[in-house]
Amino acid sequence: xxxxxxxxxxxxxxxxxxxxxxxxxxxxxxxxxxxxxxxxxxxxxxxxxxxxxxxxxxxxxxxxxxxxxxxxxxxxxxxxxxxxxxxxxxxxxxxxxxxxxxxxxxxxxxxxxxxxxxxxxxxxxxxxxxxxxxxxxxxxxxxxxxxxxxxxxxxxxxxxxxxxxxxxxxxxxxxxxxxxxxx
Amino acid sequence: xxxxxxxxxxxxxxxxxxxxxxxxxxxxxxxxxxxxxxxxxxxxxxxxxxxxxxxxxxxxxxxxxxxxxxxxxxxxxxxxxxxxxxxxxxxxxxxxxxxxxxxxxxxxxxxxxxxxxxxx
Numbered sequence: 001x002x003x004x005x006x007x008x009x010x011x012x013x014x015x016x017x018x019x020x021x022x023x024x025x026x027x028x029x030x031x032x033x034x035x036x037x038x039x040x041x042x043x044x045x046x047x048x049x050x051x052x053x054x055x056x057x058x059x060x061x062x063x064x065x066x067x068x069x070x071x072x073x074x075x076x077x078x079x080x081x082x083x084x085x086x087x088x089x090x091x092x093x094x095x096x097x098x099x100x101x102x103x104x105x106x107x108x109x110x111x112x113x114x115x116x117x118x119x120x121x122x123x124x125x126x127x128x129x130x131x132x133x134x135x136x137x138x139x140x141x142x143x144x145x146x147x148x149x150x151x152x153x154x155x156x157x158x159x160x161x162x163x164x165x166x167x168x169x170x171x172x173x174x175x176x177x178x179x180x181x182x183x
Numbered sequence: 184x185x186x187x188x189x190x191x192x193x194x195x196x197x198x199x200x201x202x203x204x205x206x207x208x209x210x211x212x213x214x215x216x217x218x219x220x221x222x223x224x225x226x227x228x229x230x231x232x233x234x235x236x237x238x239x240x241x242x243x244x245x246x247x248x249x250x251x252x253x254x255x256x257x258x259x260x261x262x263x264x265x266x267x268x269x270x271x272x273x274x275x276x277x278x279x280x281x282x283x284x285x286x287x288x289x290x291x292x293x294x295x296x297x298x299x300x301x302x303x
Contacts, residue, residue: 026194026215026216030193030194034193047277047279047280048279048280048281048282051248051280051282052282054248055248055282058214058248058250059250059251062214062216062250062252126289129289130289130292130293133254133255133258133293134258134293136255146251146252146254146255147251149251150251150254154282
């Protein structure tokens with residue numbers, strides 16, 4: 001039974017206010033958003049910081065929903081249900097964190113996308129956003145290809161990411177997006 | 184012309200498109216799972232309205248939050264409004280919501296429609 005206490009201590013040590021692991025759908029997205037909103041409201045957080053956190057949460061959660069439905073079709077429930085979503089709250093910032101399996105074959109192009117985004121400043125991100133929104137069509141998965149750009153813009157900081165290996169076929173895509181609480 | 188009236192929900196905006204009473208408004212939150220499907224009737228309505236519009240139209244966009252998939256569709260809505268004579272967009276944003284103000288400015292740079300910015 002020790003793992004209950006261990007997990008609790010790990011969450012406390014990392015200042016995690018929400019951790020969700022399981023199935024990701026639009027319905028769970030709405031529930032997690034409602035829970036996080038109540039948390040932010042009851043702690044009296046500044047409304048512009050609250051909005052940024054909410055914004056990044058939506059993009060992060062809907063990313064997982066889109067990718068898990070894709071993974072589901074390919075590899076069954078094991079992959080689609082092994083995603084995780086977390087929010088950490090430090091005195092100086094919120095961190096919105098996700099983890100989900102990604103095919104090794106898709107890793108290099110995602111990594112390049114994120115590296116490229118991290119090279120851009122505020123103006124560069126804005127230009128990229130406008131370029132994509134003008135020229136893109138909504139994909140079958142319902143994405144506009146704007147999620148990471150938008151997260152980077154709302155955060156104002158570099159996206160942090162890593163791809164630890166899961167097995168011969170999958171890496172685990174870890175993403176951390178910070179929102180400063182210092183106005 | 185028929186009125187398009189959709190109640191807002193926790194993930195879709197409230198929409199009223201009423202030619203007779205001159206009310207054209209999208210407000211609230213927009214983060215539907217399938218934004219293309221959600222906005223299809225809105226764009227269809229606007230195309231139909233464009234065939235015989237009122238002399239002037241003030242189209243209100245008063246969004247509290249929208250996701251990126253919706254932002255693409257909002258641009259599609261604006262593009263459909265672009266060719267209608269006498270069109271004006273009233274873009275509302277909460278007074279301390281710089282991101283929403285900036286989003287409105289970006290949309291205004293992407294289409295040829297006059298935008299008026301208002302706070303609430």
